[in-house]
Amino acid sequence: MRVxxxxxxxxxxxxxxVLAHVAADAGHDVVVAxxxxxxxxxxxxxxGEHEDGVLTVSAGRPPGLRASIESMAVHASPALIAYAAGAGDLGPHPDILLSxxxxxxxxxxxxMHSATVGAAISAAAQDIPAMATSITARSPQHWETAAAVLERAFAWLSSHQQDHRVLNVNVPDIPLAELKGLRTAHPARFTAVSDERQLQVRRLLFEPFASDKVTFEPDSDAGLLAAGWATVSLVAAHVHDGESATMPTLNFDEGAQS
Structure with a gap:
């Protein structure tokens, strides 16, 4: 498969x-874009930047990438890169996208604000199985932990049909020996208590992740991550929740409501 x-x-x-090597070690054809x-x-x-209707692409390689893996810098946002790849503008159509x-x-x-997740959702919208991956630190020290977790998550993704869902994986930046394991988790929600909610917003969106400052539910993705677990969630997008839709049908021809 092309990844x-x-x-x-x-x-x-x-x-x-790290992510490219996980896919390559699984025996797949890998391209970094x-x-x-x-x-x-x-x-x-x-x-994105375009030249004659085509996205601008320049030379670029992440540090330590194997010479055998194709790589390019695309002058575009991650979601636009996903759409361009799906349209065949960046080479053969990918079978899987990893972000x-x-x-x-x-x-x-x-x-919802992450462009890492945004790229994966844009791929899933095109029926391309996708996984978004993250590590807690801004300057990670334990890439080997992330590689071990993502090997397992990627194996699951590549063997299960997703139906427009995205696998969202988060890994704590801790030694592999200290990792408690990998668990499914529901996304955390802000508390209803206003003062605490303001703290949660600031800590989650504007400050580096700190396990001792996480006050989300213990069984949520944020709570489990703070406790030393890697977490995985299936995120659905563009799905109509018919059971909860309660608006009445409107007949605009008659101006009446039924």
């Missing part, structure tokens, strides 16, 4: 190398 690797931290991030600049917090926004490894976690409400 495309992208991210939102840019082509110079070492997280790309990452933004030429950082797009953190850009969600699934679409932005990350993001520098900092993407848990709870932060998921």
């Amino acid at each position: 495309l690797i992208t991210n939102d931290d840019g082509i110079d991030s070492a997280g790309l190398t 990452a933004p030429n600049a950082e797009y953190s917090g850009f969600s699934a926004g679409l932005r 990350g490894i993001n520098l900092g976690p993407n848990v709870g409400p932060a998921i």
Whole structure:
């Protein structure tokens, strides 16, 4: 299978190398196509530089990437890279898209703002199985822990049909020997208590992740991550929840409500 690797931290991030090597070691054809600049917090926004209607691509390689793996810097946001890849503009159509490894976690409400997740959701919208991956530190020290977790997560992704869902994986930046394991988890939610909610917003979105400052539910993705677990969540997008839709049918021809 052809696996495309992208991210939102840019082509110079070492997280790309770890993720690309996980896919290559599993026996797949791998290409790195990452933004030429950082797009953190850009969600699934679409932005790019074009020349004659074609996305601008320049030379670029993340540090330590094997010489046998193709790599390019794309002058575009991660979501636009995912769409371009799906359209065949970056080479053969990818069978899987892997996004990350993001520098900092993407848990709870932060998921919706992440361009790492945005790229994966844009791939899933095109029926391309996708995984978004993150590590808790801005300057990680334990890439081997991330590699071990993502090997297992990637094996699961590549053998299970997703139906427009995205596998969102978060790994604590701790030695592998200290990792408690990998657990499924629901995304954390902000508390209803206003003062505490303001602290949660600041700590989750504006400050580096600190386990001792996490006050989300213990069984949520943020709570488990703080306790030394790697977490995985299936995130669905563009799905209509018919059971909870309660608006009445409106007949605009008659101006009546039924």
